[in-house]
Structures are given as C-alpha cells and as structure tokens.
Amino acid sequence: MAEPLKNLLDDASIAAMAQHLSRVCHDFDAETFVRVASVDLDALAFKARAMQLADALQASLPTHFERAADALEAALAPADAGDFDEPAASRTGAQGLAGWPVWAMAEHIARHGQQQPERALSALHAMTQRFTAEFAIRPFIVRHPALVYATLQRWTTDRSAHVRRLVSEGSRPRLPWGLQLKALVADPSPTRPLLEALQDDASAYVRRSVANHLNDIAKDHPERIADWLARHLPDASEARRALLRHASRTLVKQGDLAVLHAWGLGQPLQGHARLRIAPASICLGESVELGLTLISTSPEAQTLLVDYAVHHVKANGSTSPKVFKGWKLDLAPNESRAFVRRHALRPISTRTYHPGWHRVVVQVNGVAVAEAGFELG
Structure with a gap:
C-alpha cells in the first residue's frame, strides 16, 4: 500500500x-x-x-x-x-x-x-x-495586483524555470488547493501578456503550467480560448501545438464548436453510429463493455473525435454527465469501423456512486450521435 x-x-x-x-x-x-x-x-x-x-x-x-x-x-x-x-x-x-x-x-x-x-x-x-x-503568492495578487503583475512580467524572463512557472501557476484563476482568484475568474485579461510571454518557453515544465492556466480560463470564458487558438495555432511549432491541445481539453470534451473548428474537428459525422453496452446491469466495482460502430455515408474521408459521457446518478435521483476520452480517427469514405472500450465503476474518493440507470451518450466532434445505458445495482 x-x-x-x-x-x-x-x-x-x-x-x-x-x-x-x-x-x-x-x-x-x-x-x-x-x-x-x-x-x-x-x-x-x-x-x-x-x-x-x-x-x-x-x-x-x-x-x-x-x-x-x-x-x-x-x-x-x-x-x-x-x-x-x-x-x-x-x-x-x-x-x-x-x-x-x-x-x-x-x-x-x-x-x-x-x-x-x-x-x-x-x-x-x-x-x-x-x-x-x-x-x-495568491494573497499578494489579491491585495497588491499592480505590484505583483509588474513583478510577474519581469519574472517571465527569469533564468530559473521554477520562477517562470510560478508566473503562470501562481496566477491561475482556479488553482487546485489554492485561493481562488475571483477577479481573474471574472476577467482573466491581466494574465494574458504573461501567458503570451511563456507559451513558447524552453521548459516543458513551464509550458504545461501555461496550458493548465488556459484550461482554467476555458471554464469561465470559452470564447477567449477560441480566440487564443485563432491567433496562436496557425503555424505553431509542435511544442506549442501540444500546449494548445492540452489547453483545449475541457472545451473539446464539451464539444465547443469554435474550438473543434480550430482543430479541424468541427464537422458532424456524415453517417450513422450504433452503441451497444453489456451487461445491462452491474454492481459497484464491476465493468461494462461499450461497443461502438461508426458507419460513414460520405464520399470523403472524415476526421473524427469520439468521446462518451456517462450520466452518473446523484443522491437526489438526477444525473450529472462526466465526459471520457474515446478515440480520434480518420474514417475513410463509406467505411464502417468498430471500437470496444471497457468502462469500470470503481470506488474513488472524488465521486460517490448511486444505484440507478446510467445513460451513456457518444459524442462525435461534439455532437451526440448514439446512446444506451446500464443499471447500477
């Protein structure tokens, strides 16, 4: 243990x-x-x-x-x-x-x-x-914003990667375990020049923080991330593309059309989808098998991003969706392709499971295309 x-x-x-x-x-x-x-x-x-x-x-x-x-x-x-x-x-x-x-x-x-x-x-x-x-550093951002932002701007060129990372990580609006910076949740504009200065940093450690910071902003201002992608994705290096993919992850899962379009994933599936789930009923700690078939009716190849949302039952009987990564693929003209994924419902500290019917919805490029479900006993 x-x-x-x-x-x-x-x-x-x-x-x-x-x-x-x-x-x-x-x-x-x-x-x-x-x-x-x-x-x-x-x-x-x-x-x-x-x-x-x-x-x-x-x-x-x-x-x-x-x-x-x-x-x-x-x-x-x-x-x-x-x-x-x-x-x-x-x-x-x-x-x-x-x-x-x-x-x-x-x-x-x-x-x-x-x-x-x-x-x-x-x-x-x-x-x-x-x-x-x-x-x-976060209480100083709250009480002394002008001083701190000026200091952080200087630190974007500090020789230490740890200091440069602090510029991004310390000013994240929704840093886990940290004081929420409500002013930046409402308006993240003050950190924009900091992130622009760091998104091509030589250190992957720093760039990963920039991606997480942008993903924080995405939760409250998705349009700003779409704008960021429009300005910074064209002709981006592979390192920057990796950063921007990580920064886009929440909005891609949510099917944000502007972000999907930025990544060339904005077109809905031209064709059909079938979802099969077995067994029909499980107990906590067991798994279901998701069987998905995609059938193209298009004369052209399609680039598809496939995710699935499990609508977990809450204590009051309502449901709350959680999106899970599925597959990214190029589906050839008139091709049919099958996929299988095991999905386990194991006890974890961040979620309490409740018995009932759990709906599963498959999304292709952000659009729901098929659904099925299973009973959790």
Whole structure:
C-alpha cells in the first residue's frame, strides 16, 4: 500500500526545519517550534499539517518580518537548477531546507508579508526555486495586483524555470488547493501578456503550467480560448501545438464548436453510429463493455473525435454527465469501423456512486450521435 501523502510532512521534516532555522537564526525558538508543529500531527491531513507548521513558525520566528524572512531564506538549500514535474518528497539535506517543508515557510511569508510586499515577493522568488510558491503568492495578487503583475512580467524572463512557472501557476484563476482568484475568474485579461510571454518557453515544465492556466480560463470564458487558438495555432511549432491541445481539453470534451473548428474537428459525422453496452446491469466495482460502430455515408474521408459521457446518478435521483476520452480517427469514405472500450465503476474518493440507470451518450466532434445505458445495482 502506498505511503499516505501527508507523511511527506512528518516528524523528520519538523526536526530538519528546527535544525536549519536554529543554525541561521540565534533567536529562533526551536523548542516552541517543535512543540507547536507536532500537536496531533498523526491526525492531521496533508494541507492541515502544512498550515500547522506555518503556525509553529509564527510562534517561534522573530516577530519582525524582515528578520523572519531573512532567516527563512538563509535556511534554504541551494536552488534546484533543473526542472521537476512535481515537488520531491524532500530535497532537504545538510545544506538546508527544500521540498515540502518550504510550503509552510512560504505560507508564513503570505500571512505576515502583506505590509512589505516587495520583500515578501523576493522571499517567494527564492522559495519557489526549492519547492513552489504558487499558493503563497495568491494573497499578494489579491491585495497588491499592480505590484505583483509588474513583478510577474519581469519574472517571465527569469533564468530559473521554477520562477517562470510560478508566473503562470501562481496566477491561475482556479488553482487546485489554492485561493481562488475571483477577479481573474471574472476577467482573466491581466494574465494574458504573461501567458503570451511563456507559451513558447524552453521548459516543458513551464509550458504545461501555461496550458493548465488556459484550461482554467476555458471554464469561465470559452470564447477567449477560441480566440487564443485563432491567433496562436496557425503555424505553431509542435511544442506549442501540444500546449494548445492540452489547453483545449475541457472545451473539446464539451464539444465547443469554435474550438473543434480550430482543430479541424468541427464537422458532424456524415453517417450513422450504433452503441451497444453489456451487461445491462452491474454492481459497484464491476465493468461494462461499450461497443461502438461508426458507419460513414460520405464520399470523403472524415476526421473524427469520439468521446462518451456517462450520466452518473446523484443522491437526489438526477444525473450529472462526466465526459471520457474515446478515440480520434480518420474514417475513410463509406467505411464502417468498430471500437470496444471497457468502462469500470470503481470506488474513488472524488465521486460517490448511486444505484440507478446510467445513460451513456457518444459524442462525435461534439455532437451526440448514439446512446444506451446500464443499471447500477
């Protein structure tokens, strides 16, 4: 069984933080830090542990913000020069702190640096090179937008890929686990020049963040993504095309016609579709087999994107669709082609299944073409 994620912040993390902060700050209260950080640690979830470590920093660091920021920076390990796909469990070692403990350190900066935002942003610039400051920078965007956007624009050319990624990731309107930036949900215009500066970044790590940021915007302003594709997809490099495909994923699943047209997928199926589902009834943990047949009646080849939506039954008896990726294909003139896909209904933490009739609708280029269903007992 995999180790629980929350154990990435454990007693060893607390001990390492106490050691390195004591090394660089003579008036750091290590005893208080360890005591506060360790309270009911086993019972706390992952984010709650990080917030408790931030509480412990507040109780043990100098109250003067600049002195606290100096100590936190001095306790950091040397910066990580390379890209990383996600923060490592810990890069803390003899030279200083890095990895997950820095989450709590950046949180301290976010909580106590609002009156000195320039110094705080400098600290986050250092910390994001050892972990990420994507959560901590968001309160500064809310309270000091002009300063932060100007700073982020400068950082688009920073030598560190981690800093450049922070520009995009930290300003995402709907960052998971992060403070929602309601002003950017309503109007994402302030981040447009940042994303334009980064969409051809040399680092795939940075470009992936840009794609996720654009996908956030797509959830509230699909027309802006269609416009972005119209301006940036023609003559795009393969790296940019990959970024734009990832940025388009939500709208493609939803069958947004403007986005589908941008990718050459806007024409409805010329022909017929049949969907077969077996067995007709299953229990939670079992699978159904989806059998789809597409029959072309066109004298020309068709480029088709096939997805399917499962309408899950909710507790009140209504249904909610979830779209799943199917197939992308070129269907030859008058060709018939069959596809098979097993779809499992296994217990997962992000969805509660309820018994009842689950309708399955196949979409081709965003248009529903066939449906069937199964009973979940």
